[in-house]
Amino acid sequence: MNDRGARDEKNFKSALITALSLADGIPNREEVEQKAAGLAAVFGYKGDLSTVVEEALIAVVTRMGEGVSLVDVEAEHDQEWVHKRADLPTTYSDAYEDFLKSEGWHPTVVQSLSDVGTKILGHLQDPESEGTTWKRRGLVIGHVQSGKTANYMGLIAKAQDAGYKFIVVIAGIHNNLRKQTQERIDEAIIGRSSDPEKREPLGVGLSPGYPHPVTFTTIYDDFGKATSARGGWKLNDFSRPIVLVIKKNVSTLDSLHKWLKELNARGDGQIADVPMLLIDDEADNASINTNKPDLDPTRTNSMIRQILGMFDKSCYVGYTATPFANIFINHDAYDDKAREELFPRDFIYSLDAPNTYFGPDKVFLDEHSSERILEPIDDCEDYIPFSHKRGDQIAELPPSLYRALHQFIVARAIRNIRGQVGKHCSMMINVSRFVPIQKSIRDHISVYEKKLREAVKANYAMPEKTALGNEYMRALKSAFDADYDNCDCTWSEVQKALWSVFENLRTYVVNSKSDDVLDYKKFEREGKGLTAIAIGGLSLSRGLTVEGLTISYMYRNTKMYDTLMQMGRWFGYRPGYEDLCRVHLSRDSIDWYSYIAEAADELRQQIRRMRQDGLSPRQFGLYVKAHPDSLLITAMNKMRSGEKRTVNQSFSGKLVESYVLPRDMDINAANEQVIASFWRNGFGSSTEPTGKGWIIRDVPVGTIEDFLNRFRTFEAFTERKSAAINYLRAISEVHPVGDVLLISIRANGEDEAEYLLGSQDRSSARPDKHFPSAWRLSKDRVASRGDEKLGLSEDQRALAVGLAEDEGKQPSDSHYREVRNRPLLMVHVLGPMGKDSQDTRVPAFGISFPGGHYGMEVPVVVNKVWLELMEGGFADDPDQEEDYDE
Template sequence: MSITAMTEERNIANALISGLANMAEPPTREQVEEKAIQIAGIFGYTGDLRNIVTEAMESVVTRMGAGVSLVDVNAKHDDQWIHKRDDIDWTYAEAYEEFLRNEGWPPQMVQSLGDVTGRILGHLQDPLSEGTSWNRRGLVIGHVQSGKTANYTGLIARAADAGYKFIIVIAGIHNNLRRQTQQRIDEAFIGRSSDPEDRRKIGVGLDPGYPGAATLTNINEDFNKNTAAKSGWKINDFSKPIILIIKKNVTTLTALHKWLKELNAEGNDRISDVPMLLIDDEADNASINTNKEDLDPTRTNAMIRRILGLFAKSCYVGYTATPFANIFINPDAYGDDVREELFPRDFIYCLDAPTTYFGAEKVFLDEATSESIVRPIDDCEDLIPYSHRRDDPIPELPPSLYRALDTFVVARAIRNLRGQARKHCSMMVNVSRFVPIQKAVRDFLSLREKKIREAVLANYAMPEEVSSRNMYMQGLKEAFYTEYADAGVTWEEVKVGLNGVFENLHLYVINSKSDEVLDYSRYEKEGIGLTAVAVGGLSLSRGLTIEGLTVSYMYRNTKMYDTLMQMGRWFGYRPGFEDLCRVHLSRDSINWYSHIAEAAEELVQQVKRMRRDRLSPEDFGFYVRSHPDSLLITAANKMRSGKEVTVEQSFSGRLRESYIVPIDPDVNAKNFALIADYWRSGFGGQQEKATDKGVIFRDVRVEVIGDFLTRFECHAKFSGMKSDVVSYLERIAAKHPLADVLLISPKGGSGGEAPFALKNQERVVGIGQPDGSAWRLNKDRVASRGDEKLGLSDPQLAEAKAEADRDDKSGAVSDTHYRMARKRPLLMIHSLEPKGDAVTGPIAAFGMSFPYGDYLTTIKVVVNKVWLEQMQGYNDDPDQEEDHDD
């Protein structure tokens, strides 16, 4: 496809989207198709309209909320200053928004982005404000692969319009991520390619009147001593704003500090007349526990603080998708002065994800969509175990990885049949941190791909009785019927289409030691959709965009929040092929991702609640530091000596469940007898009331619940958590003297014939259980989604719905929304029936849901090295990755 034809297709799509944006009611697909045919006729376009129609449909339904901010309520700051300055000409911002529209962004999204970046700018200081010195510190919390770069680029454009003259973007710790960020900023803000071999105008710079911006970094070179020395420039030598895209390492930051101090600082070693903005992308990534000197978090963050300190007028904005950032909870990585300097004391801004975002909610939390997307890996441990060394032999790949490759080939064929042949389509494989292992995996996959290619060439046009005799064709056919039988195409159509899959299919090993580059833009220039299988480790995991990611296969076991979430490259936007996406993970990872997704959602709700209660970022910082999951990071740093550590914990807005349950029949018999006793006595004399799924006792005294939980027998691995739950219940008893008790007993469940006996809820038993005495529940969840709404009043249900609508999730109400509406603790009691023969039921379990609003109430918890090892499992340490940049 020629560049002219691609431009024509883009123009038709833009014209169609603009036309639909003005319609009062969302149009049907038929209406969009009809309008597309009309516009194509005007352009004289005779090509395939399916992609254009799909993109337009996505555009119609895509919305993004305004987000929510938490600000220092005691600060004297006017966040409306941008509306009071009539001298601002939004040249950079308007050019950027036009650039996004030309890239195919829906108009409503561009408008939303402008509104949100305007609000964030309002939280910064007016660069023309009076006063010899000021500084502002903030944090923006987004979602993995959801457009954080687009957001901070919009903020940069607006800041430049308002008068910020010097801008630094710290783009992670890897060369390929820094290069990718530089390319994006070149297009979207600088307006000229920074490639020394190709200094042409690009992106926003194609507009003849665009003022442009200066940069002292380029796609090949970070800021270093040579760049600084040969420039000889001072900041004030430029009439335009200057922007630098740098890596977060000690060498780069030291070189920049030296240049700023020697060439730009005046009396008192300060730069007094230059308003400065520093964007810290992936603010949580200071390589928490690293042994690599250049990535030492104490030194990198100290250098950031020193650079900020050179400027009399500075703003620091961290961007992260994992709010458990170092600035909140890693005391070892920060001296007191650094923590004080980088802590987001002035504002925290939570971005909303657009409605079409393919995120943790769809992949892990929504039971219906999760079931179609996520595939557990149960056969990798014997071949490429979690814990392996760089020189371990790899005898063969697990069958599940070959099945994932078959799925990917079929998915590409279906996407081609949908008219997406010119769109990129990728598969990610992340099973090892070691470069030799990554190469071995690629070699096995390459051999398999060659055999599949040969089988397809020989069989795609043959009758079914002939082609089905080939084992590789059998694998593809099985993948189709297992995964995509409902994708709207037949096997016969897919079989014929398989031959077109291999034309631009390439396998890559992506790490900082490899010279292979996943260069989608080269194919784009030729109008070709690349079909890529990318094998790698950390370079794949953090920040690098994998275009059109359709099938992911990851077998890793780290439990560090930031690393694990960043490994989730499958999050993002999947227009026209979301139903084809598959994510293959170990059961441990599925459980942990689900847990993190819940925790992240709860944190955003805490920000909203704290805003309502007029609390400050400092209060949020305290809450995050006392969040149960903060232990994984703080403890990992403090426990090398093996000592015990006492930490504060808050369960505000949290659900704590006994997801590790004992399978001993005698223990369960005692627990069910205990449940029957309390049920019979009305949990202290209360009347039971029916719900849609069992009965509820209201106004139960918390001492009764505490007594019940104390007597309820847990598995040894959960007993510590149960003790913490009881302690926390006691701490909040003065504020919440009464609670509700929900006995979950679904009408269609088995059992429940005896008086005061619950009907069972069936649960699948995953393989790889901890030991012979316990059953660990799938996704570490006991309750079904939505159980927490049982027993809520109509006004409370309406409040939860209103909260969900404010989150702009198309009205999807989650348990965190129900928890916000419920103003008291809730005890849920379950009887579980294991599915299969591995475990014999029924088994008793409980969950304790705590209301929001008690963020500053904590209990003291003592943890030791045994606890840490139990929580972290195998030591898959991201700082041992071989593809760190040196």
Template sequence: MSTQGDKEKIVLAALIGAFDDQNGLPSRDEITAKAALLAPLLGYSGDLQNIITEAETAIPSRMNAGVSLIDVDAAHDEDWIHKREIDTTYADAYGGYLRSQGWKPTVVNTLLNADGSKILGLLQDPTSEGEWKRRGLVIGHVQSGKTANYMGVIAKAADAGYKFIIVIAGIHNNLRKQTQQRVDEGFVGRSSDPENRVNIGVGLDRSYPNPVTLTNINSDFNKQTANVSGAQLNDFKNPVILVIKKNVKTLEALHIWLRELNAKGRDRIADVPMLVIDDEADNASINTNKPDINPTATNAWIRKILRLFTKNCYVGYTATPFANIFIDPDAFDKDAYEELFPSDFIHSLDAPTTYFGPDKVFLNDESSSAVLRQVEDCEEYLPFIHKNGFPVAELPPSLYRALDQFIVARAIRNLRGQERKHCSMLINVSRFVSVQKEVRSFIGLRLDRMREAVKANYMMPEAASSKNEHMARLRAAYDAEFAANEFGGRNYSWDEVKTALWGVFESLRTYVVNSKSDEVLDFAKYEKDNIGLTAIAIGGLSLSRGLTIEGLTISYMYRNTKMYDTLMQMGRWFGYRPGYEDVCRVWLPNDSINWYRHIALASEELRQQITRMRQADMSPRDFGLYVKSHPDSLMVTAANKMRSGEKVILNQNLTGTLQESWLLPLDPKTNQDNEEMIAEYWRDGFGGTVEPTEKGWFIPDVDVGKVDEFLLRFKAHKSARKRKADAVEYLLKIAPKFSKADVLLISKGLGDPAAYRLGAQDRTAEKDATPDKWQVSGYRVASRGDEKLGLTDDQISAAEKLASEDTKSKKKKPSDVHYRMVRKKPLLMIHVLEPTENPAFAGYRVPAWGLSFPDGLYGADFEIEVIANKVWMEEMYGSMDDDPDADEDYDDE
């Protein structure tokens, strides 16, 4: 018997599919009319509001196929999938399942028949004779559907003939269980819960050929469970799949069982094509040093398991590929054999247009201002750096404001008909379990008082209810955040919201989520009863990797790690927010906001680089060398290696990058000297001809020596001198190829050209400026589009063409990377900035520079040596003391 929730999904899937072939987007009225027509035909008599809202969000969704970087010299025919007649039983069932869950058919088609087929083709034909192996990496976006993608690859691989599939699902039990549930629904077709072995998901079709699973939602792999089958791998008619935790003991147990049971005394297993999917492949496989998930041991056991099979493929999945690229491609161990470097292929996935990702949260000014809120008071209550057992005397007011927002946002979502949808709040302020429990106690106490206040006042006249302090705070949250609702979504009056407040507390629960907790954040349990869970999840690392927090609406995080992978993975707020994106809020300290912006830009440029290298027929090894020599590699490498204070030396390549003086002096004399020097060079035209632009002045074809001379004389902040020196050294390194550079004098308004004085550009300095130095917000000096200035019409047209061909360019409009590519020479940008939102520095004029380098200069001939120690790193990037890899909430099992 179908539940009301099941019927909702059926109507939603039919409604989305009804518009799949329509040209142009349907109006809400058209969607409403079609829903009203379909609902009775499908036996649904409930409220259609939420179905219409979700359909309205999903129907515009589009998804481009990804881009692959392959080893073009390898003897591999990726068209093997088109030369064989391959049954599509598992892939068709999975595609049907996704559509039944409300996925747009065109998105499913891209996921399975574009990306899925492409990745399968990059694997080996499982019917191939002899011994073979393949190593690859798939780069996705945090919370964007990587699991859906690798589930599609698994289904297609099973259709093609892969017999033994291992999914390595992170280092925590809750993530392994979540992944097992998804594998059960999308591939196995039967619940793996020993107490409830019922057909689910793809298995609701009784003719479905269920694969065999040797793990279940309660138990990771163990020899006793596996031996129950009493079979050899080749005895199974259907594919065998395991979902295991990335844990040394588990991997070792699997290796022993496979060797004892299936190798029949031989060293290796023949005639069983196997596939390993390593989810969160940058974590533990490579870069953690916890004793029982030691990177060397974890990595070695994965390699040993692969080695057991004469026919094996390994595909890592990650949204943060820096660590994977740092694998030594030539590493070999006599016991573990070849490393996991993706030597055969790297595939970069696109995300559907409905993805609520880093660009919306951090790079788009309009949506960022709607979503982001600054945490400014947490240090007084729960400092960045604190010890286990830290006594929490009270929580910061900003956390209580975020809690108020959450209660109001849930009420609004309920009014929109989303009562049966999950709604969650994330709180990540400490890595210590003891502190997390104390935070939960304070949150619980506040919720008890709010519940009492709401119960007594939600039906009272406003004149009476407003006298209650908790009701007044909830009203303030409504007025400040949700009353105007300029970014979409239906408006509701405060009276309507107030009436809905009591319903928020009906299924509100708080959880401490870590590997030592006996509480399980189990959304599926509530779904069975058709209940939308309202959850507040408090935790550390367990909330920072892989785990999907359903319906995440309000996020509050106060952590100061600078590690690319960990920080991006902490962004559990990325994902899909149908019908409630406008009520989502993310609370972060300003340093984190700036660093997220920097990483979002770096990650996007990394993906664009894959496209450019593919066009140049370059290999994954070339891409690995590029990332290894990327300027941000210093941050990634050094943070891993400098805990003992050792010095790090790297060869760096600045090709295609913009290097800027985002760390600036606020000393008036220094800045006056720099302004006078700018006037001096401007007066002389840098030895060239000065031309006006819409935003300042342009000087083409200046001698590189003149640019070098200017930068050497420019007075940098003491902590930024090394960065300037590296940029100058690289400019001189490429000078034999580029003797000329362009110069831009960028000005806000007219400035005073007669006095050779630039108009100052406003840059926020609310929290980033001290009398000693100013770290410019977002680690960016130039505005977007500045690099377009001075280009010819033909160059602009060329940049537009590059953007239109770039599958990673969301809006198909040129970015500064595209302008950089068509300029084909170095570009010096000169600015004068004025700190704003900080009265102490009102009216200050602070000169700054940026140096943009042309793209495509790969190889050792275009590298410089960069040296850093711990002191230098902390001057540039701040403290490294909050090391999430040292979190104390790892699994003990």
């Protein structure tokens, strides 16, 4: 497809989606196909309709909720000022919304985005308001790769209309991310390319009479004092808004600060008449604790505060997908003043993800889809171990990586068959932070890719039997049979399409020292879809969008919430190829992602609950600070061996489970006796069947505590159990009774007369690599998802479904936890454990705590051994990153 063909397809798709939006209800595939055929006849469109129809179908079913906000309930702020200003123009916001529609966004989604943008703008200050000084501080929490950039560009457009004259976007710490953000700002806000060689209108600028904002940054150049000083420009020299896109580093911020001070400030160093908005994309990224001076988080934070402080009228809005950002809880990173100054005291806005988002829920929490998407990496340690050094030699790549490459080639061929030849398709390989190792991996991949290319060229048009005489063709056929044999095409069709994969296939090393440029726009301008294999480390780990990402292969040892979630570049939107996507991770990473995906969901639900209770961002900050998982950010790389700390923690709304279990059969036999004893006595009450065991209602908390005290856990888990018991005791005045679930599988040895629970299969469990005398459960979960609904009434279940629907989701255990609103003890017997122990029975428990206890905390003593057990080892250490990307 050439450039003209790509434009024609884009314009036709936009027209089709607009036409479909005028129909009543949501059309089905047949109706969309009929409408497309009719429009094609009218427009004279000769292109392939299949891809257009597929993307139009996705567009018409996509819906986006409004999200929810926490605001400072004591502040004197009227967020309705947006609706009260009769003179508020819509020039920039109208142009941006028209641009999104031209890009194929459905009008209802554009309207939802606009409505959310208006709400966030209302949380800012009216730039035309009376008063000499005001400062607003807020945070927007989105989802990784879910459209945060589209959201803040919409906010920028509306802010320009409202009268904000100086807007700064801080786009992470990497050059490639800043360039990517500048390109998007050029298209959606500035309206012309900032490429000095090609200053042509684009995006919103294609509309006649568009009032282009001013920018001093380009796709190649960050802000430098010399850039602006050359013309002696001042903020008030321009009648239109100024928009800058800069990196988050000390020298850039210092240059901006000096320019503002020397050319724009009054004698007292202040700027009085220029309302200023600062968007801090990836706001938690200052959490990176690097030894590079230009990336020092304390100095970076200080410079941001100094710039904001120069303006009498300023708004700071941080954007993040990781709610455990250091802005709340890392006392070691900043001084008190720094934390307080950027803390989102005025508002926190939690965005809803669209219903077509390919996110953590689908990849890790939905058992049906995650089984298809996830592939454990079990062989990489023998080739590229977690703990490799910069100078290590990579003699060969692991077989699992070659298998992922085979999947990629086959998946691209299927996408081409589906009419997606002009769409980008990428594979991500992230196994090392070291640039020399990344280059070595590229060399191995390039050699193997050449062999594949030659084999495909010689065999793709041959009879199948002849083609499969080649080992590389057999490897590709094996990937098809194992992963894609239920897609909408046959191997015969795929074989014929394989050669098309290699036409625009390129391999890139993506880091600050590489000359490779992962430039999707270049291929778009030529009307082509890039097929990219992107190999990298930190540059691939945050903010950078890997277009059309289909196959991901990541073997990294980080346990930091923000770093790990941001490494998940596989999240996003996968129109017409979601079924082809695969994510290869270590088993530890799969466990950990599953755990933190659930934790992040819980935090977003907490915002919604706090909103209902009329609480403020300050209470949310305190809640996060006391969250048990905050230790991962504050302590993981800072605690010395043997050191102990006492921290105050809250288990409000949390599920605490014994997912690390003793392998000692004597301990397990004794725990079965404890279960039988309490069951025999009915925990003090009568049992009721649930279809998966029994529920015992209204059990005194003291009885649950007695059971837990008698139940023996793996020795390193003792502190965790004690903390849970202490918290149970702390909330007992509010919740004097709880429920007990005896979870049992009838066909697996259940014997009610002998008080034996039927065991639950955990053959995926494995010996813990740090503690060989313990079992570690898959995804660090004891209960099966949905177990917390057992014993709830029909009305309670319906209420949980309603809560989930308000968030655009299926009900999860946290929703059932909310409607139960009392402590819940879940008792299990697991087995077989692991692949080679068929007769093993291992008792386990989980305690589900009700939410709403925001100020109730208990002291917990932790040490490095405890953290190592809970989180499976320590992370990559950024302090030792010789190759940390700029």
